Amino acid sequence: MKRFVDLADLGRDEVLSLLELARRLEKQPEPHALAGKQLGLLFFNPSLRTLASFQAAMARLGGSSFVINPGQGSWQLETRPDVVMDGAAAEHVREAIPVLASYCDALGIRIFAEGRDLEHDLAEGTFNAMAALTDKPLINLESAVNHPCQALADWKTLDDLAVPRAARFVLSWAYHPRALPLAVPAAALHMAALRGMEVIVLRPDGYALPAPLMERARRAAAASGGSVRETSARDEALEGAQVLYVKEWGATACYGDAAADARLRSALTDWCVREDWFAAAPECRVMHCLPVRRNTAIAAAVLDGPRSVVQREAYNRLPAQMAVLHRLLRP
Ligand code: CP
Numbered sequence: 312m313k314r315f316v317d318l319a320d321l322g323r324d325e326v327l328s329l330l331e332l333a334r335r336l337e338k339q340p341e342p343h344a345l346a347g348k349q350l351g352l353l354f355f356n357p358s359l360r361t362l363a364s365f366q367a368a369m370a371r372l373g374g375s376s377f378v379i380n381p382g383q384g385s386w387q388l389e390t391r392p393d394v395v396m397d398g399a400a401a402e403h404v405r406e407a408i409p410v411l412a413s414y415c416d417a418l419g420i421r422i423f424a425e426g427r428d429l430e431h432d433l434a435e436g437t438f439n440a441m442a443a444l445t446d447k448p449l450i451n452l453e454s455a456v457n458h459p460c461q462a463l464a465d466w467k468t469l470d471d472l473a474v475p476r477a478a479r480f481v482l483s484w485a486y487h488p489r490a491l492p493l494a495v496p497a498a499a500l501h502m503a504a505l506r507g508m509e510v511i512v513l514r515p516d517g518y519a520l521p522a523p524l525m526e527r528a529r530r531a532a533a534a535s536g537g538s539v540r541e542t543s544a545r546d547e548a549l550e551g552a553q554v555l556y557v558k559e560w561g562a563t564a565c566y567g568d569a570a571a572d573a574r575l576r577s578a579l580t581d582w583c584v585r586e587d588w589f590a591a592a593p594e595c596r597v598m599h600c601l602p603v604r605r606n607t608a609i610a611a612a613v614l615d616g617p618r619s620v621v622q623r624e625a626y627n628r629l630p631a632q633m634a635v636l637h638r639l640l641r642p
Contacts, residue, residue, distance in 0.1 A: 312325070312642065313448060313449075314448060314450075314636045314639075315448075315449070315450045315459060315639065316449060316451040316454075316457070317436075317546040318462050319501055319531065320450055321551065323505055323534070327587055329634045329635065330634070332634040333630040333634035334467075336372075336575060336630055336633045336634060339507075339628040340371060341637070342373050342374060343372075343373040344372045345369065345640050345641060346373040346374065346570060347373075347374070347417040348369075348372075348375075348531070348640050349374065349375050349376065350375070350376040350418075351376070351379070351414060351415050351417070351419070352372060352376055352378045352379070352410045352452070352581065353379045353408075353411060353420045353453035354378065354379070354380050354452065355381055355388075355390075355421060355422040355423070356421055356423045359602065359630070360461060360628050361453065362378065362434065362484055364625075364628040365632055366634040368629055369636060371629075372633055372637060374496070374568060374636070374640070376523060377415070380444060381407075383580055386400070386401040387399050387629075388400055388402055388404050388407050389402070390403075391527075393544050394588075402540045403541035404440075404441050404444065406474055408441050408445055409445060410445055412445035412446075412447045414603045415447065416447065417447060417448040417449070417639050417640055418449055420438065420450075420451065420452055421453045421455075422441070423453065423455065423492050423494070423518070424454075424455035424512070425437070425455070425457065426492065426561065426567060427567040428567060429563065430457055432455040433521060434454065435614050436642055437455065437505040437600065440601055445555065445594045446641040447490060450635060450639070452631035454494060455494065456492070456494055456497045457497060458495050458549050458600070459476040460628065460631065460632055460635065461495060461499075461600050461628070462498040462499060462502035463500065463632075464624060464625075464628045465499060465502055465556075465598065465627070466506055466632075467630065468505065468598065468624045469554065469626070471542050474596070475553070476536075476537075477507065477508045477513065477555060478509065479509045479553055480553070480554045480556060481505040481511045481513050481548050481552045481554065481555050481556065482499055482503070482510065482511065482512050482513065483513040483556065483558070484514035484515060484517065484518050484559070484560060484579050485558065485559050486579050486581075486582040486583055486608060487576075487604065488607070489569070489572075489573070490560070490562065490576075490629060491559045491561060492560065492561070493521070493560050493563075494557050495559050495560075496512075496520060497524045499540070499558065499598075499600075500520065500528045500550075500571065503527050503531065503537070503556070504535065504556075505531040505593040506537070508518055508554075509537060510532060510540075511541065512540070512542075512551075513541070513544075513547045513549075513584065514541065517565070517575050517577055518560065518562055518563060518564070519563055519564075520563065521563055525572050526535060526555065535553055544555070549589065549591060549593065550591040551591065551592060552592040553587070553592075553594060553595060554595065554598060555584065555589075555596070555597050555598070556598045557597060557598065557599045557603075558599065559608050583596065583606065583607060583609065583610060583612045584608065586616070588614055588619070589614075595618060596619075597613055597619045597621070598620055598624055599614075599621050601621055617627060
């Protein structure tokens with residue numbers, strides 16, 4: 312494995328092999344496996360889990376890491392091609408990425424969707440342009456429509472909890488005061504489909520996931536013995552569900568139009584997950600990648616109750632990423 316940028320780039324067997332490695336490293340630490348290796352972490356957007364767990368993972372394997380947050384203690388970086396750089400950015404990624412890559416053995420990049428043009432974000436143009444600037448092992452720390460590290464940790468969480476392969480996995484939209492990117496729902500959708508689950512995307516009108524993402528997930532599901540469909544009927548979707556994966560995302564019907572999105576979502580504040588959602592799904596677990604707004608996306612009683620596995624998901628970022636680093640740097 313040379314890069315870890317999209318779970319869809321890996322076959323199902325390769326994902327299962329990574330998960331096996333994650334479980335091995337969890338039980339049998341290898342504190343010198345990456346001795347002398349350096350990981351560069353370039354974060355254009357904030358992070359708690361991804362940043363801390365990658366630094367911890369690298370340290371636990373005997374390596375080191377450095378972090379760059381452009382514009383916060385380092386130069387602001389320009390990502391747009393062919394612009395006159397007379398604004399705040401002092402340096403272009405065309406120089407900065409090769410420089411950073413020359414200091415490390417693997418590079419991770421986080422850059423969220425611009426949220427203006429759906430086609431542009433679906434094409435991952437900004438992330439891919441930066442990825443093309445280095446031959447070093449590369450890790451997607453969350454791009455416009457992908458978060459493979461979260462997806463790998465979530466798959467491990469499902470395995471840890473012995474959730475059956477064919478179980479009903481409901482990926483539900485939840486309320487947030489503003490439009491959030493599609494990266495996590497897209498990654499969770501693909502992960503559950505590739506795992507072979509019965510995947511239902513539950514979302515209000517206007518929030519359908521883009522057709523190319525749904526089609527790609529359907530192909531993965533077909534190859535893995537699962538299925539993918541979508542609905543806005545909450546009771547029907549949740550009946551017998553074993554997993555409710557909660558995520559907030561922006562309206563795709565008016566992508567890039569913040570005012571129209573705000574009007575649409577203002578009537579959807581009841582999409583806050585409460586205990587009464589689970590009347591027909593008593594065993595259902597609740598997943599969320601975090602960060603989450605309490606009593607906005609998920610009721611505090613659900614987050615603090617026995618259904619919630621959000622802490623396990625967050626913990627699993629550590630062994631999952633140790634496996635990714637081990638596979639990239641010590642193949
Ligand atoms: N889930 C996740 O990626 O968390 P952070 O944004 O805090 O890294």
